[in-house]
Amino acid sequence: MIKKGAKRSRTSEHLSPVLCEPHLQTFADSAVKVAASEDLLIEILLHVPVKTLMSFKCVSKQWLSLITDPHFVRLRNPPSLSASASALFFASSSSKRCDPDYQFIPLDNSSDEFPTPFKTLNFIDDPLGSGISVLQSCSGLLLCASYRAGEANRRYYVHNPTTGQYTTLPQITRKYSKYVCSMTLAYDPVKSPYYKVVCVRRSETSRQHFQIEIYSSQTQLWRVSGQPFIPPEYTEFQNSIYWNGSVHWWNGSIHWWNGFVYGGARFKRRESYTLYFKVEEERVEQLPMPTTPWYRIASYVGESEGHWHLIERYSDFNSVFNVYELKRDYSGWFMKYQVDISDISIQFPEIFKYRCTLDVISLVRRGKEDEEDGSFLVLEIPGGMIIRYNLMDKSVKKLWEFVPDRKLYNDDCLRHVCALPYIESLACF
Incomplete structure (x- = not known):
């Protein structure tokens, strides 16, 4: 073998080296x-x-x-709808002066067997000097942005944490940049090696109207899509490291969450539907939400293995979770699972000790439609413990236990935290 930097002889280019043994x-x-x-x-x-x-x-x-x-x-990495998260990034910062920290938690293996891709994002020295945060995880790619920057100056990046590659997105038209409300990554390796980024901004003529612009990695250009529209009241457009339940990419569409709002002494439903944007057709549609009693609230919305789930619980005490799944043709919702936390409290009695509700971090599907024994919930137990609860055999496994600290965890619960799925990808751009 020739060492790096060594000069090759004419013989070594054509003949194998002669070894004694x-x-x-x-x-x-x-x-x-x-x-x-x-x-x-x-x-x-x-x-x-x-x-x-x-x-x-x-x-x-x-x-x-x-x-x-x-x-x-x-x-x-064969393109497949069955891509499933192998780990989660817990992102948090308790201060606007601090860059986000990312705690990497494998869902199957120990942290020693599964190397941490990053603790903080440093793939580029952000020119604004504001640090970088992750807004969204989509099919193995991360949509990132300048952390402490005004919208007019904020830079956006698409980053592959597996390969370390990244690209800097060009800014939309300067005069519109201050109106940006949301940036969402749309990437489906089953259909195309190229990704798109969908920007929702307020119309320059009316604050009630919103306009969509689309960036394509194939053309590397932004363009306006369709006409301005008025969304339902309380529609959540904003991506943020403090909330991972408002914007979702699923089934070729971007979904903007519209859930519940406090009203008087109880919860009141906002609207009976929410909006989604079909990226290929470039069309905004309405999605009916599950019809449930007023005393149930949505505690989680998310996608896994090509399935979109909504989890509802009782507003006064989350003794039971109802897990709904949306049909791929958008024809309606059906109840997929029902979870009683009394099964968990037997092994973790601190659930009742703290008199707090369980927080649903993620729902991870594993296996085929008729082989769901690997599907599980990732839950936070008050006191700093992250567990996985198998939805079929009801077994419980501890994944992680946080030590109270200033930025990520205090004495009661995780603070300002969202969980981002990590999927290995060799996607190049």
Whole structure:
């Protein structure tokens, strides 16, 4: 083997090195055959761990070309609706003066076996000097933004935490940038290697009207989509590290959450429907919400393995969770699971000790439609514990326990926290 920086001889370019030991000579001959067969090399690289694979890009230009080739990426990560989170990022900051911290929690393996992609985002030195936060996780890519910056100056980035690659989005027309309400990433590797970013901003002519603009990674340009529209009252457009329940990408559409609002001594439903935007058709539609009693409130909305879920609980005490799933043709909702926390309190009696409600962090689907024994809820128990609750056999497993600190956790519960799914992806851009 020739060391990096060493000068190759004319002989070494054409002949295999002569080794004294026969078994070493056999090994060298095998290595030469592997290097000479691109198909065999690809077959081997397909089974190499992702972290090692990223290091292998430095071996040679040939290996770099193979690993970053779109065909290899599709072989290694076949586009599928079944992509499921292998870990969660817990993002938090208790002060506008502090950059967000990210606690990486594997859902299956220990933290030693699953290396942490990052603690803080430093893939670029943000020119505004404000740090960077994650707004959204979508099919393995992260939509990021300048953290402490006014909207008119904020920079947006798309980042792949698996490969370390990123791109800086061009700003929309300067005179409209101060009206931006939301940026949402739309990426479906099943349909295209390109992603889009959908911007919702207020119309320059009326604060009641909103306008959509779309950025395409294929054209690298922004363009206005459709006519201004008026959304239902209380529609949540804003992405934020403090709230991960308002904007969702699912089934080729972006969904803006419209839930409940306090009214008098009890909860009152805002609207019987919410909005979604079909990205390919560039059309805003209305989505009816589940019809449930006033005393139930939505505590979680999210997507997993191509399924969109809404979880409701009683407003006074969350003894029972009703988990609804939306049909892919948008024809209606149906109850998928019902969870009674008394099953959990047997193993974790501190649920009642703190007299607090359980917080639903995430719902993770695993397996095929008829094999759901791997699906589970990720819950926070007051006192700093994160657990996973199997929705079929009702088993409980502790994933993590936070130590109280100023930024992420206090004596009672997680503060200002959202959980972002982590999905390994070799997507290149």
